[in-house]
Amino acid sequence: MEPPRAPALRRLLPPLLLLLLSLPPRARAKYVRGNLSSKEDWVFLTRFCFLSDYGRLDFRFRYPEAKCCQNILLYFDDPSQWPAVYKSGDKDCLTKESVIRPENNQVINLTTQYAWSGCQVVSEEGTRYLSCSSGRSFRSVRERWWYIALSKCGGDGLQLEYEMVLTNGKSFWTRHFSADEFGILETDVTFLLIFILIFFLSCYFGYLLKGRQLLHTTYKMFMAAAGVEVLSLLFFCIYWGQYATDGIGNDSVKILAKLLFSSSFLIFLLMLILLGKGFTVTRGRISHAGSVKLSVYMTLYTLTHVVLLIYEAEFFDPGQVLYTYESPAGYGLIGLQVAAYVWFCYAVLISLRHFPEKQPFYVPFFAAYTLWFFAVPVMALIANFGIPKWAREKIVNGIQLGIHLYAHGVFLIMTRPSAANKNFPYHVRTSQIASAGVPGPGGSQSADKAFPQHVYGNVTFISDSVPNFTELFSIPPPASSPLPRAAPDSGLPLFRDLRPPGPLRDF
Template sequence: MTQILVSVMTIIFVNVQILPTDAKIVEGSVWAPNSNFHFLSRFCFQEGNDATLEYEIRYPESFCLRGENGIYQSGCQKLVLYYDEKDQWDFVYKNDKVECQDKLDPNLLHYSQIINLDPMKHEPGEEIDSLYKYSMFVSGCWLTKREDTNASEIACRAKRNFLSQRDRWWFVALVNCETDKGLKLDYFHLEFKNGDSYNKHFSVDEWYIMETTFVLLYLFIILLIACIVFTIKLKNMGFYHITFKLFTLSLLLKVISYLLYAWAYLKYRTGYESIRIKNLALGFSMLAHIFLIFLVILMAKGYTITRAKLSTKGTFKVMLFIIIFTLIYFVSFVYHVNVFDPGEVLYFYESPPGYTTLGLQILSSFMISYGVFFTVKRYPEKLKFYLPFYVFYSAWILVTPIFAIFSIFVLQDFYRQKIVYGVEGGLSFLSYGFFLILTFPTRANKNFPYHIKTNQIDILEITETGNFPHDPDGQSESSYASSAASGETVTVSVSSRSAETNFIDVFRVDYDMVDPNNRRE
């Protein structure tokens, strides 16, 4: 299992390294030889008239056709601005039934939504800034020469203001229906702004995500500090089991993911967002979730709580599920990084991998229910721990798909991302915090799950079943742990059968050898 996770993490790093850098200041080039329609970027502008798009573009003059009189007409490339209505972007994007000319239908688009990138007259010596000053009414393009090859090219620099009655998604596409040469931009720079505030480069659907990220980061750092304190106490008490180690690893990965998210969103304030950093953060977050699901399933089956090892059949089922779970999450990550189309899908759970991960979440809840049922049936004295454990974690696992469905069908597209991000982060914080409450190493905690120490598990693992003895005299697990820590001598009998003989191994654990200060307080 460890080797699989290491391999997955390695591939995540490789995928992250080959990703391009994208942002709300979008820069790059385009070469689409067999296309006359190419999606460039999208942005959710705020309500009002403070939203702007500034662009700079350079492309070869040969991609702008002249008319018979030598004047550039409609044969030049165009920037076309579509908004989020069914008869606009949804109608034209990846719709093979719509001809190219229909995507520029004047009955569909307002005249200001089409920016003809044809050069206007540029007098020698005229300052480019003077052209830019009046570019709200023109394309802001002029004919010039490349400095490296002296080839003719068309350069454009202009700005557009957006007036909207509500928060609205806008999609920018490059279009040219008059040529079969395809589309080409040697360079383009698109800068989207929502006003002039500190978060002006954030799309409306991303407002407050940076603030939410820092709040969650601080909260998870507090949990990590508490986890370190618990680790020290549990080690001294002898209850630092592998399940708590899994929890610590998962929590550490979660903190790393939020550190990376915080870094990415701080860079975003300048307009440049590193998709590499955000996807690396997503990879760490996915691994943290996988470890947490693995931990919850193991504890549901009683591992380190009522048994030292799972049965062969149980081990096979758990490992098979976790391997499938990990692979599906890995495929989802690769899909999100390399296939996910922001022009077509605005929400991860609207994609095939998203549906698959939701299905796995629901399946994991059944595995937890199955494991808890039989564990409590064999060890009814553990009901004090498993009742809150089951109620919380089964609800936590099912809330994610329920909320995802709610988000898809109820929430507006321009509110969805920030709401989902905050809710999922909050639920994640609760899942880690509740585990620390259940394992709080104090005498007052009646839900403390462990009653067998780590040195006893090593011996129990060699038995046939690996099951722990019940609490002596039917006492609760916490009272057993307290008596053990108080220096009493406890005798534990373990029965084991071999293929040839039946015998009883009795081993004695003398707690007088244990430091009396190492007790659960």
């Protein structure tokens, strides 16, 4: 039995993927270049989080001498500086310049009179330009966000060709990284290696389960989620590795990594809800109404994730340090996560009420994943209100990966194919699930039919069959013979047969 699917969602995913990959890249202030022409007299250019001792800005500016004289303004994240002037419609250009402290060397006059600007007059095709090439070091008591703006108060607009390289030290691991991104590459590489191990262990366990016809759809979903997680981390490492090399990176690779990360999360979430409803544990089918509800919910969740990525790429203000969940789509995802937990609770309680024999699996399963369901909303709230902005991205990245590792690690342990594992959920063979769903003499069958009596075979986790990984993701065809009865194997416990009290309700 395959899990519920959403045909409309499958048709939507290819164009949504193309849309996300075609989004224009956003300047993230490591290596930045551009050509600015504006009628405004004060314009934000970029931002960067510098270390307390090793921050460095190297620049090259050029603009027509007729547009002289323009200034580069360097604001930091003190409430009296950048927050006081940005998005303040009641403040004019002179007021925004007045918060700058000249004694801190926060103004670079792009003129030949200001020696530190490195400006000189050059002629090109009969037009005189001011060409400025120099640099500036940054010192502060802690890591700070610095914001770079261009101004010419009372003038006739701004025009500037600019190229900036913003760095933190000379190490490969820090040079092009903003201080709030330190450690992200190392963290992603570490978790990539851990998830590769988890994926191969899940494949090995899947091979053992396959040998005893216990490789159920929900376990295949777990393997798929782990594999997609590995791909996601691989693309994140490629992006950050390229970014560490050139300070630019490839935004399409990062968007693809985020899509895969979200896909892994969604597959795992669907697997948890299906297990909560007893699918492949206490029943072999999900009712039509339940399948429709799951399809609608997962489609809505997926679309919200896509909207969140589009919103982050298109509508997040680069002049502000924002977190992913600081958006309507982000709050919508938190609401959907809470709704999923309510559904999960209801499904598990119904399964336990009808099948108390499954307490050794469902009680630790429910306890462990209650923590997981609340981890994401709690992390979002802490990130929004409890973590300093100059350290938020690297901390949130580590916490988020840790949450995913916790979820996959717990499930891998709970489903390890060992006779000593009292929490093991699968005791009915895949061929018996298929046989249980064959139409009866009248040609009808129950869509959410629970496992009938005597379908539980004894579980042996040692198989002498020849490895065949090509059959790992297949389900044997239903047997034409009557359902086999459980027969004891010497030396291993016999799992008791379960007679369901009646069809389970769907929420």
